[in-house]
Amino acid sequence: MPETTIQKGQEIELTIDSLAYGGRGVSKVDGYVIFVKNSIPGQKVKALIYRKKKGYAEARPLEVLEESPHIVSAPCEHFAYCGGCTFQQLDYAEQVHQKKQHVEDLFRRQAGIADFTIDEVIPAEKQFNYRNKMEFSFSNRRWTLPDEGDETERSFALGLHVPRRYDKILDINSCHIQPELGNEILNTVKTKARELKLKPYDVKTHIGFLRHLVLRFGHNTGDVMVNFVTSYENPELIKPLADHIHAQFPQVTSIINNINTKKADIAFGEYETLLYGEPTITEKMGDLTFEISANSFFQTNTKQGANIYQAVLEGAKLTGKENVYDLYCGTGSISLFLAKNAKEVHGFELITSAVEDATRNAMTNLITNVRFHKANLDFFFKKGKSHKDLSVPDVIVIDPPRAGMHKDMVNALPRFDAKRLVYVSCNPTTQSRDVALLIENGYGLKKLTMVDMFPHTPHIETVGILEKN
Ligand SMILES: C[S@@+](CC[C@H](N)C(=O)[O-])C[C@H]1O[C@@H](n2cnc3c(N)ncnc32)[C@H](O)[C@@H]1O
Secondary structure (H helix, E strand, O other), X not given: OOOOXXXXXXXXXXEOOEEOOOOOEEEEEOOEEEEEOOOOOOOEEEEEXXXXXXXXXXXXXXXXXXXXXXXXXXXXXXXXXXXXXXXXXXXXXXHHXXXXXXXXXXXXXXXXXXXXXXXOOEOOOOOOOOOOEEEXXXXXXXXXXXXXXXXXXXXXXXXXEOOOOOOOEEEOOOOOOOOHHHHHHHHHHHHHHHHOOOOEOOOOOOOOOEEEEXXXXXXXXXXXXXXXXXXXXXXXXXXXXXXXXXXXXXXXOEEEEEEOOOOOOOOOOOEEEEEEEOOEEEEEEOOEEEEEEOOOOOOOOHHHHHHHHHHHHHHXXXXXXXXXXXXXXXXXHHHHHXXXXXXXXXXXXXXXXXXXXXXXXXXXXXXXXXXXEXXXXXXXXXXXXXXXXXXXXOEEEEOOOOOOOOHHHHHHHHHHOOOEEEEEEOOHHHHHHHHHHHHHOOEEEEEEEEEOOOOOOXXXXXXXXXXXX
């Protein structure tokens, strides 16, 4: 580890070389790493060191001495406080470049995986209004801005979490990464809920009614779902709000009430009731049609989701004779995408409603060579457990949540002896960890493809192709 004379409280001139995951600038002084808040590559800043640790220090900029050639003005009024789009000040080409550097660093340097090819990132054509799902939180603990006076009302907010504050919500008027209709619904819900005197849920005392507002959009169909997550069921309270949204927005095709009575702060209920319209929304991707329930996973950027599936299809190299497993299959989109090039596909998924959606989606699309199984993959294939009624897979597609695969699942994978694994991930940190373990167990990483699903955020999706040695 490099020695350093840098001290807490020191003011220092730094040149920002790159971005760390999460969006902070990175500067190196004689090999010693300094993370600088609110800075972008190419800037030279005067910064104050406010924390010093053994391997790194943290600083905040006091003054920009030289501006970066990559700076652009952030269009969002909430940019300075909202933790969502931390890259908004960086031009898009540089965002994509930084994401690629980050993935390469994770795989090549940190995980020690050297011998694979990496494509250029597939960029997003649409860099704003691209999300087909947004989750907002109601709160009685509104984050107050520095220029707001003492009289400001703090007891009602509908918006997004302030970074690293589970209890504070930044009131949002306009979010640039959701469709404009989403902003109109958000503001109408906010005004009407206050007029009706509905109480936001308090995450500390667990008292209050309104917890989350989840919006879903069928970008290729025009369907819109409004999902109110409440802490208990009370039709008398929620119905006037739902009626108002129905009257104001006739294009809304589905209004749902999810009831989450648990303390966990998630926009997901133990059960749901239908307040208006259809229980699902429909979305189209390529020539496939998907019905999606409020709680089922569906790729959040429809256009870039299709690019991911195309990369999966190319990587899987199917000839029509293969048995395919689609692990963590959600509403079955990858299974259905691959089905016409495979002999049969088995999808595995934890959430019951997603398995039901997947089965219905297969029927809607007249696809008969797929089967979906409800399974907790943390232990479903654990050593000693095999599923003899299922055909042995030739190709396995894996698309786990951000935490990656459970270690028992990673260890069970080589036992199938599949010739090819296609590992889709929304978190290259956990993906590189799992891939390193698969490499120890007889697989080689051949290729990584990256798809930018979420412009202006640090996130990047990766598709890794592994083949048996
Ligand atoms: C990133 S999503 C992938 C969905 C799907 N492949 C797609 O493209 O739409 C991850 C999925 O894993 C499911 N999941 C999470 N933990 C699981 C577990 N332990 N066992 C099975 N499925 C799980 C989630 O419900 C979610 O549908």
